[in-house]
Amino acid sequence: MSADRNRRRIPDATVSRLPVYLRILGEQADEGVDSISSERLAELAGVNAAKVRKDLSYLGSYGTRGVGYEVGYLVYQIRRELGLTHDWPVVIVGAGNLGQALAGYGGFGERGFPVAGVVDVDDAKVGSVLGGVRVRHIDELPQIVRTKRVNIGVVATPAHAAQDAADRLVAAGVTSILNFASVVLAVPRAIEVRKVDLAVELQILSYHEQRKASLHAVSGGAAGAVPRPASA
Amino acid sequence: MSADRNRRRIPDATVSRLPVYLRILGEQADEGVDSISSERLAELAGVNAAKVRKDLSYLGSYGTRGVGYEVGYLVYQIRRELGLTHDWPVVIVGAGNLGQALAGYGGFGERGFPVAGVVDVDDAKVGSVLGGVRVRHIDELPQIVRTKRVNIGVVATPAHAAQDAADRLVAAGVTSILNFASVVLAVPRAIEVRKVDLAVELQILSYHEQRKASLHAVSGGAAGAVPRPASA
DNA sequence: CGGGCTTTGTGAACGTGTGCACGAATGCCT
């Protein structure tokens, strides 16, 4: 069995869809469904059925032709592949607006990512309690990471403090970072970073809205889809 | 997705990077930089220089060979292409943990997306004030969307309420949705939806962590991995 | 027990995105 069985690298695009399948399969299991076709799963996930089959094929051949996939077994296999067979404690840097919301959001721990700690540079915030976790000073970060065996850090600071937060996380031994700040973090190659940027998402939507608006403007008259005037 | 073939369509990948360039260019402008090379911009954005040039070329040829791009002009062009020449008021559905954080997050309005309203189904939440905006009942959604000319809606409800929220937004006339719930929303073709899913992001990081771990762990058996037979 | 129906798994075609390499254009220096 050595290292080669657990070998195949799974394409990024597939990895990003597996969590979606996983959630849907969990819901189906709760509803008593114990077998599901790629077609049905695709419908629920909002994707193409062939894509579902190809994605699942990277996990191995766990389907039964003419029947479909056994829900429970598939859940197990996806969880195993995603490394969800055990908890991954996370540490949140930044106890501001967002940090508070994240710490308070229960679904965190439920899904296997318990909040091992929340830290902030601001002494005024240290000591307060968020979602059952006391905010500690950022200097305690290394200790938290070490004792709680944290691999994943969350950057929930203002943009100007994000790089420092990331540096401290890396120095403390974290190897994956979820970044909510509107900044491109500079980190060593080996560190995995994912960015969630509200402003970027809204601006992408803005692009599409603007596009629709300029299409309508050509064909019809005032469609009413034109938003308020610009501010200098 | 849609099969429009209008003027120059900008590739999705490029659209998702333009906001990043835009933010960086804004920062550079603030620092007094008025000319920038694709190389430098690429470095700051964490991407390849050729990619920057190709991305910018979709906007037109606004660079000067041998010199670079004029920061101010580039900012203007990107803003125009992204439809950021005017504000896009947004309405937030769900005044829970996340909705509160979003409404309270000032950077929203600053970036051209003022919060036109926050609504919730829960009467207990209606009336309270979040980030300067009073929470109103969700039945008022159509009126808010109409009077404030809202095109973009934000779904910040628990998963089980997200589809209903989306349906109401669409019915009210919203044509773009930013979805924070862990659900795949079913909406008409013409509606643009972008999903921000915390759980998915963490699970993707988990995958990579698990991967690193299994590479290093050529020693010892799998710790605690207890496979189950497929038999039900 | 064989024929028919269903659904998987995957080869192949097609589309999208990335990065190199280089010609073309421009400013600067002598």
Added chain:
DNA sequence: AGGCATTCGTGCACACGTTCACAAAGCCCG
């Protein structure tokens, strides 16, 4: 003015991702 150093704009090749289409593999029923 002419040559040189830059840096843009883009053709091209390759990698990655998506979708189609169909043989293979299973179940069910008569």
